[in-house]
Amino acid sequence: MKLSKEVKTGVLVLAGIALFIFGYNYLKGKNLFESTDVYYTEFDYNALDKSSPITVNGNNVGKIQDIVYDYNSGKTRVSFEVNEALKFSKNSIIKMYETGLMGGNGLAILISTDGEQAKPGDVLPSTVEFGLVTSLSKSFSGISDNLDSTLQSTDTLMVSINKLVNDNSDAGLKRTIQELNHTLQSFKNTSNSVNAVISNNDKNITAILEKFKTISADLAVLTTDLKNANLGTTVENLNGTLNKLNTILATIEKGEGSMGKLLKDEALYKNLEGATKEMEALLKDIKLHPKRYFRVLSKKEIPYQEE
Template sequence: MSKELKTGIVSVIIIALFIWGYNFLKGQNIFNPGSRYFYVEFDNISGLNEASIVTINGLKVGKISKITINNSQEKRGQLIVRFTIENKFRFGKNSTAKIYSAGLMGGQNLSIIPDYSGEEAVSGDYLQGKVEKDLLSSLNDKLTPKIAHTMEGVDSLVTGFNQILDMKSRESLNRSILNFEKITLDTKNSLTLLNSVIKNSKENIESSAKNAKKITENFSKISENLANSNLSKTVKKLETTLTNVNVVLTDLKQGKGTLGKLMKDETMYMNLTHASKELEELLREIKLNPKRFVHFSLFGKKTEPYTNNSKGIKTN
């Protein structure tokens, strides 16, 4: 195959695709020559364009292929919409083509409301046209009478209120409003003063918070030290010591041991008392008459007998 032939074939394919794409955008499918087309007339198409789709019961069945202006004397100014439908969808001539809103963001589509009574619609027939109001228009139509009725009621209420309030009542109401304004101003001044006090006390509050934090940290350290000091063993040792002390006190109370006998045995107590008294007398005698107990002479002098001064008795 020559290069020129290849180039010619490619050119023909490109031209064919261009023609098919152009007709497809216009709503005509050249590969489906059996597609039917219909017409519908509108006074206002409400934004419908040649890119809009055609649906039956929500299913896409075709496209708007062309929109033109009717130039006839009787229907001058009307718009003629041409759309294509696939052959497999059948409906009667009494069917209606309705323009409806595709969503809140705008855009209009064409919906076929099929009517199967009477003769079947054939390609080239004119269908009845209808425009469905969008959501905002419907709400406006429904709310406008209600809003007007409500405004009339408000106007009547205000008029009756003005009739009820005489001059004296109005003056009283004005005074109440002025008092309310004064109360509002006083409240505002109080809040300003409170904010000033809080601002001035901010440093003290922060200092107190820091001190509280330090106290908490110290208490935590003390708790940790107590936990680490094995307090349970110390308490156990203290309990053992107290038990031993109680045993000793019990023995003393029962007269066991030297201290217990000394506390309980009266004879021993009396003997110790007498011995202590005699020892005291002996010490006093030694102090008063040392020669009676100690004698020392370098020349061998004879020891003089002890004389009891109280009785005048000499002893050898």
């Protein structure tokens, strides 16, 4: 079959367009014949561009597709694509790191196999790792702040010293030296007094230290004895005993059991009170009229008469 010039021209144009699209995407690092999956992650700020690499253990496995600002959350959302053969779970972390000393950042996938497998379109958690340059910059910044504070303190000290010796006359300088000598002499006297006190009480200090040493040893022995005495079991048993005692007291308070009825039963109390009174009257009557109860003393029965 013979094709016309128009058809050949159209085929060549379509082939040229296809080659142009393929070449353009190839130069951008995208292979049209390679299947990829798209995932998302978010950062508090943007330090990436579309040419930033996506790596796993230092190996390039994908590229950034898009970087947009989310107006709702206030975060930077990054979409990236990786080869569909790469499998990892939703617990995997996307780490932004510095790729070199000259700047530039990339994304590393810290693969985790725990949990549910990630699917295309999932939003993965992120983290930021500061590199050597950023760490050194922060360290030097802190050193600079501390150095500024030190220099300010030094300047204040020098101003105070200048005010102290502002009198340039010989009399002012002599007076300053004399006051300094008095201060040093007072300090020397104080030091001598402290040394004298220590020398005079050397034996007492030694005795105190010996006593402290003995007390420390006794405390160590006591601590060991308490540890070996199984104090926890003793306290637990005591706690159990107290609980039982509380139960018994609660039972008595409710009037249950013999003891509870004895303390709470008013009728029993009245009966005991009546019996006590009758026993008291009986003993009193025995003392007053013993012949009523002992037939040896009197053969005639004497009836009881209540007073």
